[in-house]
Amino acid sequence: MTQMRLILAGAATAALLAATSASAVELRFECAQDGNECDTMNAIFQKYTAAHPDVTVKMDLVPYKAILENLPVDLAAGTGPDLAKVTDLGGLHKYYLDLTPYVNKDYWEKSFGKTLDWYRAGAADPGIYGIQTQLTITGGFINKTLFDQAKIAVPGPGATWDDWAKATVAVAKATGAKYPMAMDRTGHRFAGMAMPYGATYFDDKGNPELSDPGFAAAAKQFVAWNQDGTMDKDVWAGSGGATYADASKEFINGDLVMYYSGSWQVQKFASQINTAFDWEVIPAPCGPAGAGHCSGMPGGSGVVGFKTTQHPKEVAALLDFLAQQDNYTTLEAKSLNIPAHTGVAAAGVTYEGATPEAAKALNAFSAQVPTLSPVAYAYQGYKNNRAMFNITVTRLTQAIVGELSMDDALARMADDLKQAVAAAN
Amino acid sequence: MANFITRTRGRQRLHWTDWASYAYLGFGVLLMFGPVLWLVLSSFKTETELQHYPPRLLPYVQQTVTLPGYDDPLLVFHVTQGPLAGQDVAQVRRIGLVSQMVRPDDPTTIVKVPIADREPVEHVALATSNYQKLFQRFNFLRFLWNSTFITVVATAITLLVNSMAAFALSKYEFRGRGTVMAMVIGTLMIPQTVVLVPLFLITRDFGLINTLWGVIIPGAATPTGVFLLRQYMLTIPDEILDAARMDNASEWKIYWRIILPLSAPAIAVLAILSIMWRWNDFLWPLIALSQTENFTLQLALNSFRGEFTTDWASLLAMTVLTLVPVVAVFAFLQKYIATGIASTGGK
């Protein structure tokens, strides 16, 4: 009898195996990693596949360069993966798989609200395409210890960019720190300064522009600060083209008083600064018009499925699984990111393994999310924003190093943008 | 001075030009090796030490001590001023500009020390964990196999195909030879970088994307190889070939029994060049391969570069590991290269 049962069980297993291999679905997930977010996501996907033995997910850990430069070519040529973590949210829209037929639309709308727009073609598009796994927000970090040493008060909420420039220059002078301020070399971070100055990025008709008075004023101020040493000139002027560069090394070494970067730096600072000095996240600096004109720039990455996949149903189910509150909470807690999911944000995230400073910094950033300006959301969701970021960086750098005059740089930006938009449409 | 330009004839005393020569060579060793030594040493540094300014040659870590009553190891500092001056103490925590310290022999009494009055106690330690992490984190052997397979197979194909073409171009008179030669030189002009997209689409149409063959095949027929080998084969006297033909040897037999062995030095040069190109190639594999199981070492190495941060410690360790095989191959082949280049370049 026992023998009989064993044989039957064996046969059943064999049949099951045969069935599995016949309908086995392998999904490829392409991901570029900064900390541990890909690994964490993969672990959640493996939890899904454990419950659904007919599906396997294989993660391809690639250099970020591959996501930025090769993935679009792969997608156009039909050799892309089934899903990927992407950052050019609007630019890749035409390749996205619409999840609407497979998921609970209300849940997604309620949970991810505004970030869903970033993946859409425009305001009229009701589709659901991606899940914002990493919501970032740009903002400033200060070396509090340097302020203490200089005995200079940290500017309070509502302080303008100008206030910060004055304060940091004074601190640097008093303490011998090498650089008062620095900003990452990207047009995305620059927007965090330009918007307080009144940059609108879009004209009345909704066409993109890089020459409105607010943008020009911020650009002039930024170039002047780079030239007079208020800004660490290395970061922008030290590179060419649209190459990314940051100043985290200078900040970690205590040579930099204020660093305008973003929420993703928190983990790195927590582990590498350790106890060398105190650092803090500051409220978004404001524009010349004062309080009420202060906003960082949202950003980040999300996971999307692609139209070219052979298994849209499975891809959608997998993404839906990741979007569930408990899984999403796990992801954010482990990867130390700000949640884009309103339910998760409301419940609060207990960051795992984060030092008290890191948790405090992340919460300070989370608190800034509701204050983001509508321009910031529109700019982040615009499909050609990457072109606009690149143009900003390239031309502003040329103005900083003196290859172009400020007016020429602004004129070139307008021309470049016209050409880019013409090519992209 | 004559000796400087020709060569010394082994006189007893060293002429000043000899001194100058050795000084130049010594400086060369410093300039050529120094940076690489720096790279190797850096690969043993912790991420924090890598960010340290001023950078230091040797990998330092700050000393820590585990004391009763504290869960985590505490950082050790040397106090320069105040009542504890000259002692090594452990820091419990730091608040603003003041550090709370304890003496290791008295871990319960907290003493406050201004942070300006202490300096970290450091010692040299190799962060071998950079290397261990590589093997734990991903399938290093798989990447090594992929890289090796691509390098070896591609080099074999390149050598075969190029030497056959070079044989035809150097030892046969036929119509169209000039055109083919012009084509070879023409291709020499075009860097792969400018035709990436068309090349990708063509490779895709052959179904080679995401296979190792997609990396191997497109670059197999190198114009440099044909050029190099042809120049060398031109110097092989035709009489040898004619004698073999008298003996009724087939053309193929002439190729592999006579031409190939006689071109060995030039082939060694091409071999090392090809190995280097393939092993270090990055841009094309990045486009042709997007699935981890097909990744080469160079691709795996670069997956330490994220959007915002680069894991330098791992990246440097991996860089050093990928260097080892090429250096080994070079050490093995270098004798042949010297004679090989000697015979190709001069003609």
Added chain:
Amino acid sequence: MLKLITPLMQIVDVPMRALQRLLGPRRLAWAFLAPNLILFGLFAFLPVLVNIAYALTGSDQILLRDRPFVGVRNFTDLSQCASYLDANSCKIDVFWRAVHNTAWFIVLQVGFMVGFSLLTALILNRKIVARGFFRAVFFFPVLLSPVVVALIWKWILQDQGALNAVLEHFGYPTVNWLLNPSWAFGWAVFLSCWAHMGFYTLILLAGLQAIPRDVYEAAQMDAASPWRVFHRITLPLLMPTMVVVLVLALIKGVQTFDEVYAFTGGGPGSATTLVIQYIYQTGFAGAPRLFGLASAASIMVALVLVVLTAVQLWITRRNANG
């Protein structure tokens, strides 16, 4: 290894013999050429043809069939300049900056590299202790991948890098090497020489060693001055090798991309942006990807290269005949 290859070659011999009977020994050359030509055709010439098609079309679409035909607009855009010597007067100013940079880069890089390679080869050609070791040392950087070369030197030269630390230690003022356009360009030339010099040194050394000794002995008998010996004997006899070195160095010089791109990113501003980098970032890394413009630029560069090579080959031929 040989044991494996020999039977393989014997097997190939059978069809090749048959082919030889069919074609005759002379036309068999095409059989030897075939594999190479097929690979060339598919993976070198076809892409160039497709590239020409890209150059005549616009938009940011990747597949040719989606791209609208725009005629020679990409070429006219690129060549629209008030003065070709002033990049700021051009419609596509970055391209012309890159062209100017590349021209300077080639002159300096080829000049310095061949100069130092020759000097090193001359020294290594002397009776030197441990010559094999020194030869290997100078060749060593050739083994490094361009990205590694760039990485190492970037770490040394960045503002908070090793060189500045040394300068600071000895009390000299530090220089922000990569922020000053002239320094950055100079270092880019240096880095490129550093990485490739070994290869050319080895070729030149080989050329020197091929010069028969008795020529020098005869010169010594005549008590010729050292410079005269160098000028009248060494240089002329080394000329064929020099031509090979110059041709290769020039072609590789124009194609320089990875190491400088990874080193400075083309900066500060566009001070070290070379033409291949312009093509790469316009057509591949940019947003949006202007494939048409990039392809047109690559064709213009290729044409210049063809002319340059033709001139060089003409010189070589004249040299070989004279």
